[in-house]
Amino acid sequence: MAPSAVSAAQLGLAEELADAAGAVIRPYFRQKIAVDDKADASPVTIADREAEQAMRALIEARFPADGIFGEEFGSVRADSEWVWVLDPIDGTKSFISGIPLFGTLIALLHRGRPVLGIIDQPISHERWRGVAGRQSTHNGEPIRARPCPDLAAASLFATAPDMFRGADADAFARLKSRVKLTRHGGDCYAYGLVASGFIDCVVEASLKPYDYCAMVAIIEGAGGVFTDWQGQPLGLGSDGRVLAAGDRRVHAAALTLLAG
């Protein structure tokens, strides 16, 4: 089998899903819409729900045998060979605050392995795309992660300090104490910028599969490394702790520090 089993039809659908989600989301941005609290106290809006519904309808119409796992409407046909993993708005807190760093995340998994990923920012009209075995792109242009020889020269991003609890907070503090610069608030956008070569490292915890599966092919196809905190490949069964780095030397050093 070729490095990527992704077909042109699947790739076309992935782009259509991103287009459809963006078309739903854009008219709601910076409008006074209701914000509901989910069971985990995270916010959700009509834009999240309608964008996921639009994507699910397209998948059902085009590839009705494929599985779907979405943030807002759960899982169907989870044991299918192909499963689409969807986050209509990653970064809903940014979205409701008027900050255009949120994104629609679309991943396609083949037998549990993420082989296609899209990060789409519908306000700035930026789209990162990764396909296993191919070079990643940003708005269609090939991208490469940048070299960074060691942690002392690295920039580190994590969406929020509160995502690290207990021993995870200690691990993050160890890493933060060794890098050049730490920033918060990036959401999925920070992963795109690792692939584009402007950020060196993203470390997060307490994530769900729809928060990270889309980034796997994007980061790897730009020459970066994206694993869990044990250095293992990411998939539906990962524990929600992730480490992305543009340079494998930074990834290796960060892994060691996170392990304690």
Next chain:
Amino acid sequence: MAPSAVSAAQLGLAEELADAAGAVIRPYFRQKIAVDDKADASPVTIADREAEQAMRALIEARFPADGIFGEEFGSVRADSEWVWVLDPIDGTKSFISGIPLFGTLIALLHRGRPVLGIIDQPISHERWRGVAGRQSTHNGEPIRARPCPDLAAASLFATAPDMFRGADADAFARLKSRVKLTRHGGDCYAYGLVASGFIDCVVEASLKPYDYCAMVAIIEGAGGVFTDWQGQPLGLGSDGRVLAAGDRRVHAAALTLLAG
């Protein structure tokens, strides 16, 4: 004297300064440019320096008697009746990471009181403008801060948790424990979104006058409140602790919590 002593010529120059800074900054965004460390370990680039030089040259040509206080090149004629306070790139860490939330900040002070302010984001082409006694605008459209009855319903932004040290960190933690949602990473953009009615509160510390003077007229002209942590008006002599809120009930409650 009218509420605002700002002349059409001064307002025109302020807009020209923002245009000039943006023209300098845009070509450097997401380019591989050198990042130098300043004495305080904060980063600076050729884009910061050239943007401030462009603005200073325009002021010197048009209003040679006015004072200028800029982040990168210091102060001249500080005792003038009118003083321009400039931050060519507020959020240089965002700028060098490829994140379009940084901004050019331009303030005009009349006898020490900020009477004109601009926040300009040159990548998303967004400009907030405030003039004492007039309604603030975002890209020319009038804006209003939103009502928020109490802290429990409020969103709180601060660029970085590390900006709070010692007792300031305790004060921020008290406030954070009482709001609905806390986010980091906003830079000047978060203040613009308070004026536009999408964020309720920004609390920061360790700031310099060029980090906050531009926001005074913008927040006040949108119906919000922007003071130091004692509730006093902001100016060149403030201590770098600031509190912006869209609703004065949130401002009052936050002041009390910050005081301990």
